[in-house]
Amino acid sequence: AHLDRIAEVDGEIHAFLHVAADAALEQASAIDAKRAAGERLGPLAGVPVAHKDVFTTKDMPTTAGSKILEGYRPPYDATITARLREAGLVILGKTNLDEFAMGSSTENSAYGTTHNPWDLGRIPGGSSGGSSAAVASYQAPLSTGTDTGGSIRQPAAVTGIVGMKPTYGGSSRYGVIAFASSLDTPGPFARNVLDAALLHEAFSGHDVMDTTSIHSEVPPVVEAARRGDVSGLRVGVVKEFGGEGYQAGVLARFQDSVELLESLGAKVVEVSCPSFTYALPAYYLIAPSECSSNLARFDGMRYGLRVGDDGTHSAEEVMALTRAAGFGAEVKRRIMLGTYALSSGYYDAYYGSAQKVRTLIARDFEAAFHQVDVLISPTTPTTAFPIGERADDPMAMYLADLCTIPANLAGNAAISVPCGLADEDGLPVGLQIMAPVLGDDRCYRVAAALEK
Ligand code: GLN
Structure with missing residues (x-):
């Protein structure tokens, strides 16, 4: 049914870069056979999932949306890919x-833009x-994403679904084509909170292949999503997020969520996190810095595209020609920004300062979580x-x-859940719920309470 749906609507939406119809049907039949043979299967066995093309898959191409990886077939599965299969x-x-x-x-994909199903003229x-x-x-009930600076929560918000960024290190980065290694965090998308929690639980947990993977138990996210209550919970509204620059309809739906939480028995207070104001500039130094280092491996020698390899160019020229042709404008901008921020003489002023801001932000979270159990804000300032x-x-x-x-x-856990449609454009609005590091279950608990 999902493959039929893809055939019917993806021509207009362009969500998929690769559809593995035969492999999917084969796998589904294998699971049916196991079930028929009386084998005990997990809760997600046989459920279809769409997989972000940044996770390596040994039986499918992996492009990361870049021309430089066109035709690349990884020789191995990402840990998350392997865990999807195992489940x-x-x-x-x-x-x-x-x-x-x-x-x-x-819009920065080398393979065309995806369209928002709510309005094909808008971004997803x-x-x-x-x-x-x-x-x-409805082309898939579940999908995977990675969130380095909002890349799960923001798309979830503007398409009216649930998207969760787990605690950093709670989901493996092994086989995730690296952008900014200290930030990259795989997580789930679903149309309801419990489905997201089930997928979260299926692929999370310690991985020996990822040095930043945490050793703790996976927080009890499924149990929390089933429980879904907020009575007695202290909820902090981040004072710095709202007001000027925010769409009226977004703020109205956010206010509705605050009132709903209160009516469900939560105690809502305002909390100030002054350093959050500097998060965006700090991120746009740290993320490009890490990307400039991570993307050095795309040199036309090891993977994908190679340009100018005709015997008339030196190896250095082939690398330069390949990178010039293979990377898009935004990627080049980030590599240049990052290289600049990391260069000697500028390092302390840019990268060093950004790292200090990062510490201040972590302290703001710590201080806030002495007062409240979760923090909330709109997920995005505007709709799609x-x-x-x-x-x-x-x-x-x-x-x-x-x-x-x-x-x-x-590195905190944070989720985006739908909280209604904006009056002025009828488009979905997302509510963000942030919890402490390893407090992923709290995100699901509050999200599920609001869904009821
Ligand atoms: N939009 C942010 C960026 O461009 C976040 C991306 C992400 O989370 N992968 O860097």
Whole structure:
């Protein structure tokens, strides 16, 4: 049924870069056979999932949305890919994304833009916009994403679905094509909170292949999603997120959520996190710095595209020609920004300062969580914007991440859940719920209470 749905609507939406129809049907039949033989299967066995094309898959191409990886077939599965398979999830295919997960709209993909199912003229968010659009348009019940600076929560918000960024290190980065290693966090998308929790639980947990993977038990997210109550819970509204620059309809739905939480028995107070104001500039130094280092491996020698290898160019020239042709404008911008920020003489002023801001943000979270159990804010300042509107204005594009980035810089758990439609455009609005590091279950508990 999902493959039929893909055939029916994906021509217009373009959520998928690769559909693995035969492999999916084969896998589904294998699971049916196991079930018929009386084998005990997990809760997600046989459930289809759309997989962001930043996770390596040994039986499918993996492009990261970049021309430089065109035709690349990885020799191994990412840990998350392997865990999806082990849980019996059926991988339908690979979904579109901004090149190397850099962007907030999928417009930076080398393979075309994904369209928002609510309004085909608008962006589905990014970078995991193929994954959000696939779930929002019923092409898949579940999908995977990665959230480095909001790339799960923002697409979830603007397509009206649930998207969760787990605690950093709670989900493995092994086989996730690296953008900013200290921030990259895989997580789930679903149309309801419990489904997201089930997928979260299926692929999380310690991985020996990832040195930053945490050793703790996976927080009890499924139990929390089933429980879904907020009575007696202390909820902090982040004072710094709201007001000027925020769409009226977004603020109205946020206010509705505050009132709903109060009516369900939560105690809502305002909390100030003054350093959150500096999160965006700090992120746009740290993320490009790490990306400039991570993307050095794409040199035309080891993977994918190679340009100028005709015997007339030196190896250095082949590398330069390959990178010039293979990387898109945003990726080049980030590599240049990052290289500059890391260069001697500028390092302390830029990268060093940004790292200090990161510490201040973590302290703001710590102080806030002495007062409250969770923090809430709108997920994004506006609803989905029109395709093309911010494509040539990186600063405007970066503003989409204003509220999501603090949780990345501090490594906290954070979820986005739908909280209604904005009056002025009828488009979905997301509510962000942030919890302490390893407090992922709290995100689900509050999210599930609001869903009831
Ligand atoms: N939009 C942000 C960026 O462009 C976040 C991307 C992400 O989380 N992968 O960097």
